[in-house]
Amino acid sequence: MIDLLRILIAPLVWLAAFSGIYGLHGVGCAYGWSEITVLSLSLFRVALLASWGATVLIQIGLLLALCSDRFGSGSLFVRRVSVTLGWVGLVAAIWTLHPVAILSSCS
Amino acid sequence: MNALRRHRKLTRVWASEPGWRGWFSTVNHTDVGRMFLATSFFFFLVGGVLAMLIRAQLATPDSAFVGPEVYNQLFTMHGTIMMFLFAIPTFEGLAIYLLPKMLGTRDLAFPRLTSYGYWCYFFGGGMMLFSLLFGIAPDGGWFMYPPLTGPLYSPGINTDFWLIGITFVEISAICAAVEFCVSILRYRAPGMSLDKMPIFAWYALVTSLMILTGFPPLILGSVLLEVERAFGLPFFQADLGGDSLLWQHLFWLFGHPEVYIIFLPAAGVISTVLPVMCRTTLLGYGWVVAAAVALAFLSFGLWVHHMFTTGIPHMGLAFFSAASTLVAVPTGVQVFAWIGTMWKGQPQLRLPMLHILGFFVTFVMGGLTGVMVAIVPFDWQAHDTAFVTAHLHYVLFGGFVFPILAGIYYWLPLFTGRKRFFRLGEWAFALIFVGFHGTFLAMHWVGLLGQRRRIETYDADAGWTAINFVSSVSGFIMAIGLAMVLIDVLLHWVVAVRGERNPWHAGSLEWVTMNPPPAYNFASLPHVDKREPLAGDPDLPVRLAKGEGYLGDPFVTWRETLTVEAASGRPDYLVIYPTNTRLPIALAAVTGLFFLSLLIKVYWLTPIAVFGVAALGWWWVWSQGRQSDLGPQDVGRGLSLPPSGETDRSPGWWGTAFLLAANATFFGSLIFGYAFLWTVAPAWPPPEWLEPSLLELGLGVGGVVAGSVGTRVAARGNRTGGAGSSGLLIGLAGTVVAAAALSTLMLRVPAPGGHAYGATLLVLAGYALFHALLTGLMQVFLIARIRRGYTSPRRRAEFPIVGLWADYLTVIVVLSLVVAHLPGMLG
Numbered sequence: 001m002i003d004l005l006r007i008l009i010a011p012l013v014w015l016a017a018f019s020g021i022y023g024l025h026g027v028g029c030a031y032g033w034s035e036i037t038v039l040s041l042s043l044f045r046v047a048l049l050a051s052w053g054a055t056v057l058i059q060i061g062l063l064l065a066l067c068s069d070r071f072g073s074g075s076l077f078v079r080r081v082s083v084t085l086g087w088v089g090l091v092a093a094i095w096t097l098h099p100v101a102i103l104s105s106c107s
Numbered sequence: 108m109n110a111l112r113r114h115r116k117l118t119r120v121w122a123s124e125p126g127w128r129g130w131f132s133t134v135n136h137t138d139v140g141r142m143f144l145a146t147s148f149f150f151f152l153v154g155g156v157l158a159m160l161i162r163a164q165l166a167t168p169d170s171a172f173v174g175p176e177v178y179n180q181l182f183t184m185h186g187t188i189m190m191f192l193f194a195i196p197t198f199e200g201l202a203i204y205l206l207p208k209m210l211g212t213r214d215l216a217f218p219r220l221t222s223y224g225y226w227c228y229f230f231g232g233g234m235m236l237f238s239l240l241f242g243i244a245p246d247g248g249w250f251m252y253p254p255l256t257g258p259l260y261s262p263g264i265n266t267d268f269w270l271i272g273i274t275f276v277e278i279s280a281i282c283a284a285v286e287f288c289v290s291i292l293r294y295r296a297p298g299m300s301l302d303k304m305p306i307f308a309w310y311a312l313v314t315s316l317m318i319l320t321g322f323p324p325l326i327l328g329s330v331l332l333e334v335e336r337a338f339g340l341p342f343f344q345a346d347l348g349g350d351s352l353l354w355q356h357l358f359w360l361f362g363h364p365e366v367y368i369i370f371l372p373a374a375g376v377i378s379t380v381l382p383v384m385c386r387t388t389l390l391g392y393g394w395v396v397a398a399a400v401a402l403a404f405l406s407f408g409l410w411v412h413h414m415f416t417t418g419i420p421h422m423g424l425a426f427f428s429a430a431s432t433l434v435a436v437p438t439g440v441q442v443f444a445w446i447g448t449m450w451k452g453q454p455q456l457r458l459p460m461l462h463i464l465g466f467f468v469t470f471v472m473g474g475l476t477g478v479m480v481a482i483v484p485f486d487w488q489a490h491d492t493a494f495v496t497a498h499l500h501y502v503l504f505g506g507f508v509f510p511i512l513a514g515i516y517y518w519l520p521l522f523t524g525r526k527r528f529f530r531l532g533e534w535a536f537a538l539i540f541v542g543f544h545g546t547f548l549a550m551h552w553v554g555l556l557g558q559r560r561r562i563e564t565y566d567a568d569a570g571w572t573a574i575n576f577v578s579s580v581s582g583f584i585m586a587i588g589l590a591m592v593l594i595d596v597l598l599h600w601v602v603a604v605r606g607e608r609n610p611w612h613a614g615s616l617e618w619v620t621m622n623p624p625p626a627y628n629f630a631s632l633p634h635v636d637k638r639e640p641l642a643g644d645p646d647l648p649v650r651l652a653k654g655e656g657y658l659g660d661p662f663v664t665w666r667e668t669l670t671v672e673a674a675s676g677r678p679d680y681l682v683i684y685p686t687n688t689r690l691p692i693a694l695a696a697v698t699g700l701f702f703l704s705l706l707i708k709v710y711w712l713t714p715i716a717v718f719g720v721a722a723l724g725w726w727w728v729w730s731q732g733r734q735s736d737l738g739p740q741d742v743g744r745g746l747s748l749p750p751s752g753e754t755d756r757s758p759g760w761w762g763t764a765f766l767l768a769a770n771a772t773f774f775g776s777l778i779f780g781y782a783f784l785w786t787v788a789p790a791w792p793p794p795e796w797l798e799p800s801l802l803e804l805g806l807g808v809g810g811v812v813a814g815s816v817g818t819r820v821a822a823r824g825n826r827t828g829g830a831g832s833s834g835l836l837i838g839l840a841g842t843v844v845a846a847a848a849l850s851t852l853m854l855r856v857p858a859p860g861g862h863a864y865g866a867t868l869l870v871l872a873g874y875a876l877f878h879a880l881l882t883g884l885m886q887v888f889l890i891a892r893i894r895r896g897y898t899s900p901r902r903r904a905e906f907p908i909v910g911l912w913a914d915y916l917t918v919i920v921v922l923s924l925v926v927a928h929l930p931g932m933l934g
Contacts, residue, residue, distance in 0.1 A: 003301060003674040004292070011404035018408050022426055023782070029420060030786040075674065077302030077393060084397040088404075088437070095433055096408060099425035106420045 006073050006082040010062050010089030014096075017055040021097055024051060029106035048100040055097060059090040108660065110652040113630050117661050121213075121626035123687055132687040134218035135626050139225050140204025141522070146229060147196040152593070153236070154188035157181050159586055162546070166579035168567040178563035179246035180265070184239050186249030190365065191273055192232045194507055195318075198372040199224070199283040201514065202311045204522075206287065208617035209305045211296025211635060213628050213668040216289040216758045218684055219691050219727065224282030226695030231275035234702070238268040245269035248561060250358050251332070253343040253351045258336045267706055270333040275702045277322050281769055284318035287311050289761045292673040296616065297657060298635040300676040305615050305638075306389055309396050310375025313403045314368055319765060320407070321364035323773035327780070328357035331870070337708065340859055340866035342780070348863035350788035352417060353780055359410035360776065367406040369503060371399060373510035374441055377463055380517045381445055383613045384460040385452025388639065391444040398437035398444075405434045415486045424483050431481030438474060442467070458527075461536045462513035469505025469543065473498060476551070494554025497547040504543060512536075512592060517611065519599060524622040526606030531595035538588030545581025549574045608648065614639025619648045631659030631743065632669060635676070657743045669742060670751060670758065680751040681740050682758065685731065694723045725888060732892070736901045749901075757904035763911050774919055777874065781867045781926065793864035795857045799931035803855075807848035807924045811917040813841025814882065818913040821889070822906035825898055831906070832893050838913060839886040845920055846879040852927060868927050875916075875923040882916045885909045 024047065028034065033044035063086035065071040066079070073079045108116075123133035133139065160181050164172045173181065203221055207214050215221050238244040245265050247256040256266045291312045295304070331342040332354065341347035343354055382389045389395065408430040415424055445467070454460060476498040480486045489495055520526055553574040558565065565571055609618035619641055620628050631654045633640060633647065641647055654660060657678070658667050666684035671677060701716035732752055739747040751757045785791055817838025821831035852872045859865040889909050892898055898905065 001292075001673055007400060011401060015404050015407055018426070018430070022411075022423060023779075025420070025423055025426075026783070027786050075300070075302065077300075078674070080393050081397045081400070084394070085400055088397070088401040092405065092408075092430070092433060096426055096430040099422050099429065103422045103425050104420075105422050 003073050003075060003078045003082075006066060006071075006078060007085060010059060010066070010082070010086040011092070013058060013062060014055070014089040014092045017051070017058070017093060018096055021048065021051050021055070021100065024048065025100075025105070034105050042105070044105055045100075048105070052093075052097045052100045055093045056090070059086070059093045062086055063090055108654060110630065110649075110654070113652070113654055113659070113661065114625065117627040117630060118625060120661060120664060120666055123626065129687075131692050132689045134222045134685065134687060134691065136203050136207050136215045136218065136221055137624055137626060137628075139221045140200050140202075143196055143200025143203055143225055143228070146225075146232065147193050147200055148593075150188050150192040150196070150232060153239075154185050154193055155586055155589060157185040157188065159583060161185060162579040162582040164563065165565075165575050167576065168565050168569070168572050170564050173563075175563045176246065177242075179248075179561075180239070180242070180244040182561055183245045183248055183269075184235070187235065187245065187269065187273065189503075190249060190369075191276055192228075192235065194369045194503070195280050196228055196232075197511060198311075198314065198369070199228075199280065201376075201511070202287055202307075202372065203283065205518070205617055206290055206308060206311060207294070208521075208620055208624060208628055209308060209615055210291065210294060211299060211616045211619075211629065211633050211640070212290075212294045213632070213666070214294075214684055215286050216294050217286055217762060219688065220282050220286055220762075222691035223695055224279040224286070226692045227282070227698060228276055228279035230695055230699040231272050231279070231702070234272040234275065234699075234706070235268060238265065238272070243268065250362060251354075252358075253332060253335075253354050256332065257343055257351075258339070264706070267333065267336065270329040270336075271702050271706045274326055274329045274333075275699065277326055278698065280318050280322055281766070284315040284322075284769070285762050285765045287315040288319070288765045289758055291315075293670040293758060293761060294668065294682075295671050295676060296633045296635045296640075297669060297671055297678040298676050299671065301674055302393075303635055303638045303676065306378040306392060306395060307372075307375040310371050310378070310399055313399045314371045314375075317364050317368050317371070317403050317406070319769040320772045321361050321368060323361075323769050324357045324776040325361035327773050327776045328354055328361075331357075331780070333705070334866075334870070337705070338860070340869065341861075341863050342784075342866055344863075345789050347861065348784060348788055348790045348793055349866075350784055350863075352414070352787070353783055355414050355417065356410070356783060357776060357780065359413045360407075363409045363413065364403075364406045366499075366502065367402055370506040371402065373466075373507045373514075374399070376510045376514040376517075377445060377466060378441075379615070380459050380513055381463055382448050382452065383517070383611050384457060384463065385449050385454045387448060387452030388614075389444065390447040390451055391440075392638070395441055395444050398440040401437040402434065402441075405430060405437065409434060412481055412486070415483050416490045428481055428483050432478060435474060435478055442471065458532045458536065459513040459517040461533065462509045462516065465536065465540050466505055466509035466513065468540075469501055469509060471505075473501030473503075473505050477502060489554065491560055492554035493550045493558045493560050496560045497550035497554060500543075500547045500550070504547075512539075515592075515596065518617075519596065520606045520610050521617060521620075521622050521624070523600055523603070524605060525599060525603035526610060527595075527599055528603040529595060529598050531591050531598070535588045535591035535595060538591065539585050540588075542581045542583070542585025542588055546578050546585060549578035549581065553578070609641065614642030616640055619651060627666075629656065630654060631656030633657075634744070654743075657746070659743050669748065678742070678746060678748060680754055680757075681742055681748045682751045688730075690723065690727055690730075694720065694727065697723060721884065725884075728888065729892075732897045732905070733902065734896045736899055738901070752904045753901040754904055755907050757908070759904060759908050760911065763908050767911060767915050770915070774874065774922075777867075777871060778922070778926065781871070784863050784867065788863065790862070791864070793857070793862040796864075796931040797852075797855065797857060797868060797927055799928045800851075800855075803848050803851055804924050804928050807845050807852075808921055810841045810843070810845030810848060811879075811913075811920040814838045814845065814886070815841075815910075815913040815917045817841055818886065818906070818910045822903070822910055825893075825903055825906055826900055828900055830893055831898065832890055835886050835890050835893070839883060839890070842879055842883040842886060842913070842916070845916070846876055846883065848924070849876040849879060849920065852924070871923045871927065875920050878912075878916050878919060882909075882912045885912055 028044040034042045036043040066086045123129035341349045343349045411427040412431045670680045697719040704712035821834030825831035856868045857865045859869040
């Protein structure tokens with residue numbers, strides 16, 4: 001079962017982060033976080049960027065773990081599939097959440 | 108024992124009752140798989156007739172063929188039948204029939220559950236069909252958006268048929284998904300590690316996990332909408348704190364993954380059949396597995412792309428637009444793997460291959476229009492037009508029907524043991540292909556010209572007449588082609604001559620069995636050491652028939668198979684299956700009575716049905732197990748294994764774990780709904796919060812923790828030779844206390860009919876209370892089992908299962924109580 005977890009973990013983390021950041025976006029818009037300013041950026045933008053950055057870092061960490069001897073699978077097949085899906089998780093985290101950096105938040 | 112005697116002995120043990128009575132008592136996967144497929148294709152026929160009626164109506168402008176009321180029922184039922192009563196059950200039927208044969212085992216993990224799932228589908232589908240025949244069919248479109256489907260605008264029973272009937276049918280899908288997950292991970296031939304699994308099994312596993320996490324949001328949405336319609340709890344009414352967008356979120360949380368739930372099994376068929384048709388092996392097996400898993404996960408990040416025109420902020424739209432474009436990548440990986448497979452091999456233009464080529468052309472075009480509608484500005488223009496209808500038919504017909512037809516023609520010799528005699532199939536394919544593209548290319552065009560979907564007619568001066576006429580004529584050509592497939596298959600079944608075993612010279616294990624396969628599949632179970640065990644080993648069927656595999660010496664009355672460790676394929680337990688029984692059909696009938704009582708609003712019948720389900724469920728579980736230890740048994744090839752009832756992680760534990768995963772998704776969706784209404788819906792905050800009660804909170808939390816700890820203490824006591832009853836009694840007392848706290852909460856919820864806040868808390872507490880009662884019932888059951896001698900330090904499998912439910916109860920009760928009390932505590 002650990003091997004199955006290795007296969008599923010990276011996309012699962014992406015899905016959780018994607019849903020979480022979409023939820024955060026909804027909460028921030030509902031409670032007017034974009035009106036609060038921190039370091040010339042809105043608090044909302046900072047929170048979204050921090051969440052995106054954390055997601056990407058976690059995905060990088062997962063990918064490194066899946067490639068390592070300590071956490072990676074002993075089965076060559078599972079290792080290949082899990083590392084491929086580690087890359088999927090990382091690319092998905094960067095691409096699907098990149099709007100937090102470039103688009104207006106609540107309009 | 109020679110092969111013939113072994114065959115006769117195994118047949119006696121595994122055979123269903125003879126004649127039509129066997130349909131009602133069989134639990135054998137081969138029988139149930141065939142019943143599923145026959146029923147799903149009957150519904151395909153019904154859905155197809157409805158499609159022809161729709162095209163007849165739209166063939167000419169200002170048509171008076173049917174009125175708007177009937178037309179609404181036609182398109183709603185067409186979509187509903189094709190999605191819920193044809194596509195998913197066809198996957199279920201095919202997988203039920205094929206998986207044990209492909210995996211080298213004798214049946215699925217829970218044969219009675221297979222049968223129960225079929226009968227739920229049969230009765231639920233029958234309910235839907237009844238509504239159609241009597242003109243009271245659902246008419247709100249297959250995605251049933253409120254407020255149109257709310258009590259104000261759809262006061263009749265039509266919508267209730269959809270909400271209740273489809274929920275009933277979905278039980279079948281959940282049963283099948285649990286069944287497949289456990290079967291694929293544990294019920295394989297010894298030696299079949301994850302990398303040696305047939306590719307279809309990977310797809311079925313991924314699809315099943317998607318069903319477990321994709322269907323619960325829709326079940327929740329259906330429950331909430333039905334409760335709103337029946338009891339006036341306002342989840343979707345904006346003036347009372349509800350929001351109709353909540354339905355759209357819940358529906359599409361299911362609805363978009365649903366597209367891939369339909370496509371992925373078909374892709375599994377392609378990945379299985381295509382290499383055989385090309386005389387080679389699948390190119391990039393590992394890449395295809397990774398692509399299927401990636402597709403499954405990404406598909407859960409697309410749901411809002413069905414809601415681009417609902418006024419969601421740009422950033423939210425962009426998340427889902429980006430995810431929608433990304434999903435094309437793993438799809439492309441699979442398509443390129445298939446093209447590479449053709450390039451590598453020597454494609455033969457046999458009939459299954461024709462349908463595969465039809466799939467390629469159609470599905471790739473559907474995928475490209477999918478990328479078009481994933482782009483927000485384009486979607487704003489095309490939304491709710493016939494363009495979208497055409498796109499989804501390219502994806503679903505191209506991505507499901509063509510592959511399934513390829514699969515049917517490929518496995519037909521296995522099903523019947525005959526070879527094709529008539530050559531109608533090739534002509535049928537030509538008509539289907541030409542007819543399909545004529546119908547839906549035209550529909551893209553007319554959609555871009557502005558024709559809305561679901562309109563019952565149009566003016567002659569709209570300029571759409573010729574296009575619609577071409578579309579309708581092509582639709583009828585396609586229908587003739589599909590009818591010819593049906594005739595071809597029936598002729599094959601009835602009059603074709605006996606064929607050879609493994610006519611395609613495939614390498615997978617289903618072709619090792621006799622054609623048609625016997626009820627037990629394999630006289631002895633193979634040891635697998637490569638991905639295509641039959642390739643290069645033509646004597647394998649003979650050796651297995653001679654009993655040279657595992658379990659080659661059948662016990663007189665037991666239906667036996669082995670389980671394996673999930674990753675390595677190392678054999679670990681012996682499984683003894685239940686035999687033929689009418690319990691599944693009886694339980695499905697009583698479950699149907701429960702749904703029927705809600706549908707016709709005869710509420711005094713509801714508790715009787717619930718009691719009936721509980722009683723039959725008790726009987727179901729009680730009839731399993733033994734009152735004496737069995738110990739490790741000789742399973743052949745010098746190996747002895749313990750029976751699964753004498754382990755901690757029995758198949759029942761695995762099934763429970765997967766069922767709870769689906770259950771947790773349901774609960775998570777409910778919490779999401781609560782948060783969504785709170786943050787997005789108008790008319791919040793509610794007039795009053797729930798009065799917080801530390802006593803209620805403390806009793807509830809303390810009760811479930813005691814319930815969980817007590818069950819663990821009982822398991823430990825049993826393992827060390829004690830009775831375990833005392834721990835269970837503590838656990839039961841804790842569960843009763845928690846149930847009391849939840850009942851109090853339900854009584855104190857502020858005006859559930861007056862605001863969505865109170866309504867949501869009521870459902871949340873009701874959900875938790877239901878689970879408390881269920882867990883309590885299990886604890887009582889286990890106490891009774893201990894008293895009757897069904898447990899021992901060896902026979903311990905039931906304790907961890909009840910423990911899982913107790914732990915789950917703890918989590919949901921704590922969360923429910925916290926979210927109920929916290930707002931009042933914070934002020």
